[in-house]
Amino acid sequence: MNTSPAPYPRMPGLQYTEHVAFTVPNLDEAVRFFVEVLGAQELYRASRPADASFMPENFDVPADSSMTLAMLRFPPNLNIELFEWSSAARRELAPRHCDAGGHHLCLTVEDVAAAVTVLRTIPGVRLLGDTKTVPSDSPNMAGSNWVYFLTPWGLLMELAERSKTVNLPALVGPAEWSSQAHHPNHHEGA
Numbered sequence: 001m002n003t004s005p006a007p008y009p010r011m012p013g014l015q016y017t018e019h020v021a022f023t024v025p026n027l028d029e030a031v032r033f034f035v036e037v038l039g040a041q042e043l044y045r046a047s048r049p050a051d052a053s054f055m056p057e058n059f060d061v062p063a064d065s066s067m068t069l070a071m072l073r074f075p076p077n078l079n080i081e082l083f084e085w086s087s088a089a090r091r092e093l094a095p096r097h098c099d100a101g102g103h104h105l106c107l108t109v110e111d112v113a114a115a116v117t118v119l120r121t122i123p124g125v126r127l128l129g130d131t132k133t134v135p136s137d138s139p140n141m142a143g144s145n146w147v148y149f150l151t152p153w154g155l156l157m158e159l160a161e162r163s164k165t166v167n168l169p170a171l172v173g174p175a176e177w178s179s180q181a182h183h184p185n186h187h188e189g190a
Contacts, residue, residue, distance in 0.1 A: 019071065019079035022105070025092070025153050027084035031070050033151055037122060038107065040072040040080065050086075062089040074107070094154050104148065106158035112145040115159050124152025140169055 024030035027045075034040040045068065048055075052063040059065065065087040072080045095101040109115045112131045119125045128148040134141045143164040149157055 019081050020105070021069075021081035021083060022103075022155060023083045023085055024155070025084070027068055027070055027082055030082050030084075030151070030153060030155075031072065033122075034072050034080065034082070037118070038074070040074050043071040043073055043079075045070045061085065062087045064088055065090075080105075097156055102156075104156040104158055106160055108162055109159050110161065110163065112147055112159050112161040116147060119149055122152070126150040134165075141165055 022030075031042055035042055047068040048066060050064050050066040055061050055065045056063050059067075065085055067083050067085045069081055069083045072082065074080065095103075097104065116127060116131060119127060126149060128150065131145050131147045134144040134146070136142045145161040145164070147159050149159070151157060
């Protein structure tokens with residue numbers, strides 16, 4: 001007797017990941033860090049005032065919530081949307097990595113040691129241990145160097161150096177990538 005649940009239906013028309021988003025306590029501080037330290041480009045800002053019917057229904061936030069956002073671009077393949085929310089019921093404590101909703105953002109760098117040297121000069125940045133190298137018991141990522149750090153407002157980030165990785169999978173797709181070419185039922189030459 002098969003007790004596994006029925007498979008989820010495939011979402012039709014999925015083309016690509018447009019952006020990921022993070023809520024930050026101070027939008028100007030976060031944008032400054034992403035632009036000056038990480039080299040992101042700010043594309044635009046927008047805001048929405050509190051609306052007791054719209055905000056809970058569309059964002060699952062308290063009725064008194066208002067927000068300002070900034071969209072940033074990291075070439076070649078990532079857009080990040082940063083939100084600053086205002087609400088009397090806003091929680092200040094971010095989830096830890098091990099908590100439900102925990103998360104981190106990983107950026108690939110040419111040299112983790114050089115990046116760490118710069119991070120050590122930035123007030124409020126907290127490095128989490130020394131640079132580590134993935135051992136051979138993880139064959140697809142063996143040789144990668146990595147380190148986690150916290151931004152001044154507490155966003156958990158990772159830096160990864162892949163130049164010495166033994167069997168690195170294609171983590172960035174080709175420019176002509178499409179959802180059709182990478183559909184699980186698509187076979188090369190078919």
